[in-house]
Amino acid sequence: MLQRDFTKRPRAKKTLKETQQYLDLALHAGNIGLWHWNIKTNTLYFSPEWKRQLGYQDHELESRFEEWEERLHPEDRDSTLAALKAYLEGRRRGYEVEFRLRHKDGSYRWMLARGLLQAGPDGKPYRISGCHLDITERKRAEEEHARLLIREQTARAEANAARQQLGNILERISDAFVALDRDWRYTYVNQQAATLFGRRPEDLIGRHIWTEFPEGAGQPFHMAYEKAMAEQVFIQMENYYEPWDRWFENRIYPSPDGLSIFFHEITERKRAEQAARESAELLRCQNQVLELIAEGAPLRETLDFLLRVTEAQCPGMLCSILLLDPDGVRVRHGAAPSLPESFTRAIDGESIGPQAGSCGTAAFRREPVIVEDIATDSLWDDYRDFALKHDLRACWSVPIFDEQRRVLGTFALYFHNPGRPTGRHWQLIEMATHTAAIAIVKNRETEALRASEERLRLAVIGGRVGIWEWDVSTNRVVCNGQLKAMFGWPEAEDLTSKKVMGAIPSEDRLRIDAAIQRSPSHPDYDVEHRILWPDGSLHWIATKGRVEYDAAGNRVRIRGVSVDITDRKRAEEETRRREALFAEAERIAHLGSYEWDLRDSKVYRSEELCRIFGLLPDQFEPTFEGYLERVHPEDRSTTKQIIEQAFRELEPFEFEERIVRPDGAVRLLHSQGKWMFDESHHPLKLVGICQDITERKQAEDQLRRSEERLGSGKRCPVAEPGYHHLVQLRRRGSRHR
Template sequence: MISEKHYSAMFEALPTPCLILLPNAPVFTIINASNTYLALSGTIEREKIVGKGFFDVFPRNPYVNQHQWQATFDQVLHEKKTDKVITQKYPFPLPGLSNGVDIKYFDVLNTPVLDEQGAIMFIIRSMTDVTETIRHERLLEQTQQMARSGNWEVSMVHRTVTWSQRLKTILQVDSAFQPDFESALSFFDTISRKSMLRAFQKANRHGTSFRLTLPVITAKGRERWLSTVGKADMVDGVCVRIYGISKDITDKRNTENALVSSDRNFQNLIQTIDGIVWEASVEPYELTFISKKVERMLGYTAKEWFSEPDFWMKHIHESDRERATKYHRQQTKKLANHTFDYRAIKKNGDTVWIKNVVSVISKSGKPRWLRGIMVDITETKRLADLDHLEKNILELTTHRNTPVKLILSEYLLGIEALFPGLYCSIHRVHDGRLFNWAAPSLPQAYSAAIHNRQIGDNTGSCGTAAYLKIPIIVSDIATDPKWYGISQAPLSHGLKACWSYPIIDSEGSVMAVLGLYYKQIKAPNAEELAIVERTATLLKMILENRRNADLAQEVSAMIDQAQELARFGNWQWDAETNRVRWSSVLRDIYGFANTDYHPTFQGYLAALHNDDKARSIEILKQVRKTGNDSVFEERIVRPDGETRYLKTWVRCMFDEEGIPIKMIGACLDITEMKHNELKLKQMHRQLEKHLREVEESEAKYSNLFHLSPQPMWVYDLETYRFLDVNVAAIKHYGYTREEFFSMTIKDIKPSQKRLKLGGSYEFSKEHDELFNQDVYIHRKKNGEIIHVEVQSVIINFHGRTAALILAQDITEKLNHIEAIETQNRKLQEIAWMQSHVVRAPLARIMGLVDLIQNFPESGVENGELLDSINGSAIELDDILKAITNKAEQINFT
């Protein structure tokens, strides 16, 4: 049996420095130490430390805070588990050097020894020298820093992730950052994360290594590229860890991308040269090189060009041949590089415009070689001519009196000039039929034959296009089913192909159909289709603008008539110029119709009634100050002395800096309404007089009550029952006197309105000296709903507190007022849109047309200007439609 002495000897001989402590905090008495611990401590003998406190023997370490040591011991006492202290740094004196020290690193473990009851008997403190490991790690870290790489390890057993300090630096995280598997993957985007997961899963299953180059986003949001090499460590076929190195290759990647991009840009530049590169000798004039693009551009192969020395000159258009060759020879003789345009004949007979850019290579003062590039500029030439044509057509459209048929004919003739052999037509579509609008070059007999033709599927190109609302391309009329049964008409006039394009307005309705004919079987190319679409777009704008202009003229006349009938006028006051504009109706309201009176703000103030002047001025000031619209009533005195009542609406307009620049408004003449109102007030005064007389004499009240032409009754304020009712009420409401007496005041109210009744009459009870006036909804015996203006007064009726009611049916009056106000609101909206909203797109169109007319060299592409004109025209159309819709809603009867 092994004695305690043997155990002690074994402990003291342990190769690992160990110390046994008692758990008597805070002293932690030393009861034994291994020989290696004593040797590590220097000259300390076992007898000098046994029985003493740990902190007495080892008072301090310049690299470790004593509180840290104390905390590790406290943690062991608290948790009764082994505590590993982070690697500690210790100084050791060097032999022979008084001030020299050797730095060593130790991993320290504090392990509790428990008794059977789980209490701590001892604490074993062991130390492992890891100096060499630390030095190797630092060397590795320095090496990785120079290589811009960091190592990592994923423990598959403990599910932990470890990063080197250099890898943390690359990913711009704090040195204390402790990654896990999820946080490590968060630096990758979705696609890269999936790639990394697949590599890890494969390595985990098969023990394979992997290499990936993936982008990451660092903790500070910067993109970097990492080249990662990983390997699985397998034990008995189970992966215990995956480790590897990740290298920052961002700079290398950026350099590679720059090189790839540069190479791609160079290749793209080469591919964008859309022309025929050629070379020729001067004496003799022989072609020595021509690029393959000659076949695509002109239809001839390079071999055909080499077959004849003067092949190039023979295929210049006859009208341009002498001019082009003469200029070419002259410039070559002068050793001058030169550029010239001419038409060439393609192999299929078509004509193209060529721009030939020539460089002259000389030797000893004589031209030796010619090198150049021929570029197809047909589309550019054609578009330039088309721009000029469209400019002229747009100028024609500005003249209101120019017939639309003349404009269309001029436009179609211009299109035909751009495409030799083309015959154009445009048909108006109305009520499902085609009507010839313009066909300047088509045979009249053919135009007459298709005039008034029904549209539908398979009714020719134009009829089908109008019916289906899509372009119809027929390259061979003789064989296409869309012309079945009706092809004889065009074929008899030599027309063999027809392309049709519907002109559809903004509402989706077909206004017209553009028809394009050829006397040969022909399908359109991309350029021709683009021209057709552009032509259709301009035709749409021309036809819609003309239609909208006609509609605007009609609406303007309608608005003028509406304002005149409604006595509704509008005005503007330009604050910058102090210029005032009045509509003709407003002039008439102020009494200046058919005069040369020039309205001013001062003139407006002079016309105001003296009693309203200060109030109106203050309202205008507030509108100008706050920017809030205002509606108010005012009186004016006309030159003939007549006073008119106006209901005025005013708004202030501001510039971008918030400075008032304009005030606009409208005035409604409500004089007649005011006169009627005064009459009603006079009637009310008379009624009040009658009521006072009733209070003075019951007999007099009875006569007035029963003989009054207005419905009157008396009801009990407690029970709401009718106490008396006059003949006028009986006749107007349709109930007999006996029926009234069996009813309460609630019975003549519609069921949904009865909730208001109690509150109103309770108010009357509390204010028995107050004269009350209000408007209610009543129901007659026949179910008719009426609006009644009720005036009431509290009286004593045979000892009861009652209310005397005078009821006036104002249903027709309210309906009339509501109709007038609704009409006025719509007229105000129309006036506003007419005077302001229409102006913006119209001004833009006028400005753009002026720019096209007077500044053709402005630098702005006409296509852009036309697109802007088209957009403004569409906007103007929408505005005019809105005005038309509102005008159609107004009923002036």
């Protein structure tokens, strides 16, 4: 029996060893580490596989609780220890926890720990055994899955947001937008497109484009859609949609799923482009007419060409220009290349007036006159039969004005059918009237210049106007006989610039040189100077000249005219002499004068009058109230009454008044005034004097007081004592005097 037992024991050990090997192999293959913790003895066992999971050999890691605890991830430590404690205290039914442990290489590995508590005979826990399962790869897979899931959800959200954003963008853009599938059905219609279509977007989704808009089939954009879809090419085009009478720009983007089409209305732009082309054509025509004007073509030829190019812009239109006589009463034929000659002859010389057809009425009213139907408009009562005889049914006429708004004539458009002008017609009217005004004014200026030149020629011959030209390069002076006479030279005298300038006093010559030396931007000069005749007498002439320059800015020629002003200068000198004598006389007599011109309200005051009032000329108030402010307060009311009475009755006046100077000094004045009248006895101006009689009054008072002291009893025949007035209005003859 014992021998049998001894025989069985080696086999049992062998079996146990094999079983342990199988277990170790299984644990290693399953990456499972075992652990045992004897709670009573606080001894712990970590299996070699448990240690290998953390990168350690069996001998490198002690089986202690602290070895496990200190390797817990900081974020997992509290929750893991709390779970273990709860399990040991019976507050947790099982022990299964996931946490991270620090590997030997410093990284952290995810572990799934499971444990089972064993109780002793007393029912108290004394040991807990469990295993560690390395779930790092599973965790990584879960995290990757979570990331992929989040990425997918994010992508879906972004796609939805992109679709929403695209929808928002398509609704916000100014362009209309539609999307079509390959079956030509609408898949998207923004609000701009729906508004253009006059439909709601939801009413078009899923509908066939050519069923909804059959009138579009065969249009240029239809063929462009077909081409873009078939060839998968982008197409941008502009097209006129005749059913709506509107222009659109299309941008067609193909894709395998259909078409995306952006389009917007460009009708206004197209009309502007057409207007620009028409304006350019009008400008070209106008320039042709202006070239004729610049070349000096006859007025009739210029106006005829203007009307022909205007008629070419609008077939069926017949143009006419009538010219207003200088008396402003009748109109004359100017040009009408396409109207019947018999019609133009019939209206030539007709008077303007309130019922004078379109043209005569337009000139009379000074405004456009639009007759839509000659057959029914009362303005044509006197001319209707003749107009209808020539198949003229409408006539629109516009006055032609110069820059001063004077009527020069009329421009008219005739038609064989009744109607009103369009915007295009008004463009033609504006161009034609403006250009015709230039031609007419230029013609009148040319005629006036010719007449002026003729008058000048006669004036030069009959008057004392000297005409001359100085060639700077040769210093030769060419002039007429009148200029030589002004210098006191015989007509046969040959002149040079040196001889001419030698006859001018040096101080005057300096002024002439300064005027001539100015830059080419100021070529004209105007100067008055003296000349010394051969007999030694001094004379005055006024000269207007123009300096001509070459391309390099050098003076090449000076032309001008001169007029003898000797008599005027002598008269001015005499006037200055008399004025000086008069001013000196005023100063000696303390008498100032003034003159008030009622026509322009200008007031002249002599220097002595300013001195009497103690004021500078610019300190005088230009009003009656300002003058009264200078009068002594005690005399102001009486002075005001006297002057107002004189204004009412237009009679001469004379009185005494006191004034107060700015320095406070009081002066006594003797004032007189008289009205000047025209032939119809309308007042033209008021002239008067103010004499300072302060010293005279003081002398009279002193003499009177001396006589009283002497007791002579004799009184001098002077004014009453004090400064109160004569203050009376003396009527010096009638106002018709």
